[in-house]
Structures are given as C-alpha cells and as structure tokens.
Amino acid sequence: MPDPRPEVLDFLLTRRSRPAKALTTPVPTHEELAPILSAAARTPDHGKLEPWRFIVLEGDALQRLATDVSKRGPQLDVEDEKLEKARRQFADADLVVAVVSSPVPSPKVPEIEQILSAGAVCLSLLNAALASGWGANWLTGWMAQDRSFLRHGLGLAKSEFVAGFIHIGSERIVPPERPRPDIDAKTTWVNK
Numbered sequence: 001m002p003d004p005r006p007e008v009l010d011f012l013l014t015r016r017s018r019p020a021k022a023l024t025t026p027v028p029t030h031e032e033l034a035p036i037l038s039a040a041a042r043t044p045d046h047g048k049l050e051p052w053r054f055i056v057l058e059g060d061a062l063q064r065l066a067t068d069v070s071k072r073g074p075q076l077d078v079e080d081e082k083l084e085k086a087r088r089q090f091a092d093a094d095l096v097v098a099v100v101s102s103p104v105p106s107p108k109v110p111e112i113e114q115i116l117s118a119g120a121v122c123l124s125l126l127n128a129a130l131a132s133g134w135g136a137n138w139l140t141g142w143m144a145q146d147r148s149f150l151r152h153g154l155g156l157a158k159s160e161f162v163a164g165f166i167h168i169g170s171e172r173i174v175p176p177e178r179p180r181p182d183i184d185a186k187t188t189w190v191n192k
Contacts, residue, residue: 011131016175018135020089023169027058027095028134033168036132037097040125044117047106051114052121052163055098055154057090066091068153069143078142086141094169097125100156101163115163122164135171138164 028036037054045051057065066087073083090096101118103111122138129136143149144162154162 012127015127015130016177017126017130017137018171019175020137020139020167021092022172022175023094023135023137023167024172025094025170027169028129028132032132033095033097036125036128036134036168039128039131040099040121043120043124046113046117047109049104049106049109049114049117051101051103051109052118053100053102055100057096057098058094062090062093062096065143065153068149072143072146072149075148076142076146082142086143089139089141089143089165089167093167095167097166097168098154099125099163099166100154100160102157102160118163122166125164125166129166129168134168136169137167139167140164 033056069083069087069090073086078086099118099122101115103114106114126136126138140162143153144165147158150156150161
C-alpha cells in the first residue's frame with residue numbers, strides 16, 4: 001500500500017526555478033549547503049559509480065571565471081550579447097555549484113547512463129535548494145562544454161564536463177508562473 005507524501009508532491013507540482021540574475025545574498029553557508037549537496041547525491045546511480053562531483057564556486061573564483069569567459073569567448077567567435085550574458089553568469093553570482101559529469105570506465109554501466117545520473121544530480125540539487133527556502137537556477141552555456149574553459153577554469157579532466165551550473169541564493173523577486181507542458185500531448189499509453 002502506498003504511503004503518500006502530499007506535501008512533497010505539492011512541492012514538486014508547484015516548484016519554480018528562480019532566474020539566476022534575480023538571486024542575491026545571503027547565500028547558504030557551507031553548513032547550510034552540506035545537506036543540500038547530500039540530498040543531491042541521493043540520485044539514481046547504476047552500479048554505484050558516483051559519476052559526478054561538485055565544485056562550489058564563490059567570491060574570487062566567480063570573478064576569475066567571468067574574466068576567463070571574456071577571454072575565451074572571442075576565441076570561439078561567441079556573439080557579443082551571448083558573451084556578456086555568459087560573463088555575467090559568473091560576475092553577478094554569489095554562489096554557484098558546478099555539477100561535473102565525471103564518467104567512470106565500466107563494462108556494465110554505459111557512459112550515457114552515467115551522464116544522465118549527473119543530470120539527475122543537477123535537478124536534485126536544484127530541488128533541494130528550493131525546498132530549503134533558497135532561490136535556485138540550473139544554467140549551462142557554451143562554457144559547460146568548452147574543453148579549454150573547463151581545463152583552465154575548473155581543472156576538469158578530458159573526460160569531464162559541466163552538467164550544470166546551479167546558482168543558489170536569496171530571491172529578490174518571485175517570478176510569475178509560466179506555461180507548463182500539456183501532459184496529455186506528451187504522454188503515450190501502451191498496454192499491448
């Protein structure tokens with residue numbers, strides 16, 4: 001017999017990401033962030049490989065990455081508007097958790113399943129931050145895949161990339177609700 005948790009389902013049905021540019025201080029302390037990271041780590045992980053890790057970015061590290069974006073973007077011919085938006089993603093932030101997809105060689109668990117596990121960590125981290133009362137947003141951008149930025153800016157190995165930059169902070173404004181998918185249009189029932 002199911003043991004329903006209506007308050008959890010209500011949270012999931014009403015959760016809403018907060019725009020990163022609308023987040024400000026205060027941000028979670030290391031102690032407040034620890035249970036959020038622990039909740040994020042409780043995601044599906046076939047083979048118990050833990051094919052992901054966290055890099056918590058604060059203060060000068062965020063400013064350094066903003067500078068790195070400004071230097072690297074023109075080398076990739078990133079349009080000025082996109083470049084400025086990417087730079088501000090770090091320059092205006094107070095706390096960002098980079099969820100790093102870090103696949104582990106495995107004869108039993110395909111790499112794609114490990115990458116999907118890192119994506120599940122991103123959503124769990126986002127939801128845990130929101131459930132803890134913080135505003136949060138999951139961003140990526142060209143920086144999440146660019147080998148040079150990842151190696152020099154974050155020290156990532158060749159096999160790693162950023163599944164998400166999760167911005168966490170206090171919300172200045174509550175965003176309006178947005179249209180949601182039509183579940184009937186997105187669902188196929190198969191019984192034969």
